[in-house]
Amino acid sequence: MTLLKTSCVLLSLALVACSDPASTASKTSPAALPSAPSTAIEVNLSNVHQDIKILASDEFAGRGPLTAGETLTINYLAKQYQDIGLVGAVDGKFMQPVEMAQLTPDQNMTLSIGQLSFNAGSDFTARTQQIQSLIELKDSEVVFVGYGINAPEYQWNDFKDVDVKGKTVVVLVNDPGFATQDDDLFTGNAMTYYGRWTYKYEEAARQGAAAVFIVHETAPAAYPWSVVESSNTGSKYTLIDNNKNASQIPIMGWIDVEAAGEIFQQAGxxxxxxxxxxxxxxxxxxxxxxxxxxxxxxxxxxxxSHNVVAQLTGSEAPNEYIVISAHWDHFGTNETETGPKIFNGAVDNASGTAATLEIARMMAKMHQHTPFKRSIIFANFTAEETGLIGSEQFASGDILPTKQMVALLNIDGMNVLDAVDYTLQYGKGLSEMEDYLVKAASAQGRSVKMDPRPQNGLFFRSDHFSLAKQGVPSLLFMSLGDTDPDYITHKYHKEEDDYSADWSLGGVKQDIELIVDIAAQLANNGDWPKWKAESDFKARRVQERP
Structure with a gap:
């Protein structure tokens, strides 16, 4: 779980809100809630328990990409899919190679702006995705460009009447809707993609800037400076294009609000x-x-590294795909003075990975009885925790064109406790996939609750977003702090996220049935869900599927 951190490292504070007592789940026993009607095959919770237990065991060493834990994980997943009777989706193989670069910025650096000097880590962060060992910013003019947004659908362009080529731009985090809480401005409190830090870097690069520094403030960022520092001062991974990522912004950074204030004051x-x-x-x-x-x-x-991609081939439209996904990776093992710390990531995201296996087992049995018309793809992505890297590779279309992907259902952490009478929806009014969610949840006797903290933009922070950017309508299934208030505080991204044989998995059962119901409908009904809101995602889909 990116962003993006795009990465899950940036979710920790965003998800704390889910532990708010006001949003605590109302629970009921699994037996009290009816199953989705199209789920003719029962969920085998023994399978799920066993898969989580194995994937989150110390033997797998935290499933770190590029480690022995990766080898164990991807081999285990491939064997399970093969035993189920699925075929590899990568020219008959299960492994999709993901070529990455690991970039570690030297923190012995200083940012000078005019007469001011700032220290790396405490005052600012700087990194790059360009494949270069040395990048120098020399006498680059500094310009404040507001929120750094160019959004024609909102009649908003902070870059109008200014040429920032070769310049250093300073921008605000989030978007004007959050700052004003005005529902008529952008989408009000709910973050748009224009508020994400990833967008700020992308737009600055399109404008030709040499560097961009986002002013950090805790409320609009949804996390304190300590998260910015820890997430941007160590090693990061990136995909590599044919031009060594030259189209990326040369320097992508953050600056503390107090340091930013000094820069403005220096300019009068x-x-x-x-x-x-x-x-x-x-x-x-x-x-x-x-x-x-x-x-x-x-x-x-x-x-x-490697994604694991398996396929259940459709009988009538084999080149149209429903994608069900979850990232297999976690944070691996850290060596400390007191011994190794293993981050097993049982809930995040061994639970989601185990769910894809059980869904595959169920849908394979359904397919044997009555073949699905469309193909079903089961994808387990690498390096989600370091920036949605595996899903970005998958979204490149090198094994499956995105225009042939009907929809994506992505799992990033499941409710391993008791069943609840609702499911969460991330994003509002985005695509017709939300209508499928409402229908399937209602069939289970569940309601759909909106994300309780839309200002944190969770829709933009997990693997499904890589596909959404390419126009594929997507749903995110995430249940972490909403059912276990202790999880975010004491387990999320910590070594305490361990497997427990005491888990009822009532919530896992519900959501597996929910996903199977939606996937089965789409695999047979010929529908191509559409985007509702005007966005780059909708434009991309219309371009690929006029």
């Missing part, structure tokens, strides 16, 4: 006043009357 400007001005659609960029200098050195390592 007031940060708070300009922040308010940036809430207006007629805002224009403001030069900060200084030049930036920074030397970024990287240690580079090239490596290969």
């Amino acid at each position: 400007l007031d940060y708070q006043q300009l922040k308010q001005r940036a809430l207006q659609p007629d805002f224009t960029a403001v030069p900060l009357k200084a030049k930036a200098n920074l030397t970024l050195r990287n240690q580079l390592t090239m490596a290969k």
